[in-house]
Amino acid sequence: TEVKCKSKYVLIASGKWLTLEKTTYVDPSGSTRTWETAKRTTRVANIAADGVAIIALLKRTLHKDCVVMVRQFRPPMGCNTLEFPAGLIDDNETIETAALRELKEETGYKGEVVGVTPVTCLDPGLSNCTTQMVMVHINGDDLENINPTQQLEFVEVILLPLDEFQQKIEELLQKEKIVVDSKVYIYAMGMSQAFFKPRELPVLKQ
Numbered sequence: 306t307e308v309k310c311k312s313k314y315v316l317i318a319s320g321k322w323l324t325l326e327k328t329t330y331v332d333p334s335g336s337t338r339t340w341e342t343a344k345r346t347t348r349v350a351n352i353a354a355d356g357v358a359i360i361a362l363l364k365r366t367l368h369k370d371c372v373v374m375v376r377q378f379r380p381p382m383g384c385n386t387l388e389f390p391a392g393l394i395d396d397n398e399t400i401e402t403a404a405l406r407e408l409k410e411e412t413g414y415k416g417e418v419v420g421v422t423p424v425t426c427l428d429p430g431l432s433n434c435t436t437q438m439v440m441v442h443i444n445g446d447d448l449e450n451i452n453p454t455q456q457l458e459f460v461e462v463i464l465l466p467l468d469e470f471q472q473k474i475e476e477l478l479q480k481e482k483i484v485v486d487s488k489v490y491i492y493a494m495g496m497s498q499a500f501f502k503p504r505e506l507p508v509l510k511q
């Protein structure tokens with residue numbers, strides 16, 4: 306059954322960055338209902354996503370490929386988080402330019418876009434907030450990527466080897482009070498499955 310997309314809303318509260326609205330919609334059985342919805346005020350016209358998250362792989366000779374991560378204090382969480390570099394899309398930016406700008410600002414690395422996901426929702430029971438994830442490769446042997454200098458005082462860059470990504474995250478979680486972003490953890494689980502090599506080949510059960 307299709308949920309009708311047409312909805313009206315009443316503003317409950319508005320701030321500089323967010324609004325809280327009461328959304329009126331018609332559910333699949335035809336009943337009119339309401340929902341409390343948070344929206345960002347910053348979404349750029351003609352761009353479907355609020356922000357970008359960057360899955361950046363640092364590739365260096367004689368090193369394992371590493372995922373470039375950021376640790377930062379997030380006021381809504383009241384603690385540090387482990388996230389992919391990410392940020393809001395500015396006016397007049399494409400997804401790709403926003404991703405490369407955010408990566409440079411937050412980590413100092415200059416990368417090259419190798420893939421972009423569709424628009425994905427972040428917390429659809431709460432908000433219409435969306436992101437596009439951008440896959441980036443960083444040539445770590447390039448002079449400009451050897452000693453990267455990032456511009457944000459409170460963002461710490463953490464490099465985690467791709468082939469032990471989930472294990473290294475678990476170690477961080479055990480060591481300190483940090484919350485991992487769900488996109489990151491799902492990616493880590495996927496990587497573990499991709500790298501898993503069974504000792505014996507599975508056989509078909511009769």
Ligand SMILES: Nc1nc(=O)[nH]c2c1ncn2[C@H]1C[C@H](O)[C@@H](COP(=O)(O)OP(=O)(O)O)O1
Nearest residue numbers: 321322323345347356390391392393394407411
């Ligand atoms: N919900 C927010 N409340 C704030 O008080 N300030 C906010 C919110 N969302 C974004 N911002 C501010 C904080 C930064 O100065 C700018 C840019 O943020 P962004 O591009 O999303 O970068 P990250 O902080 O890494 O997400 O907007």
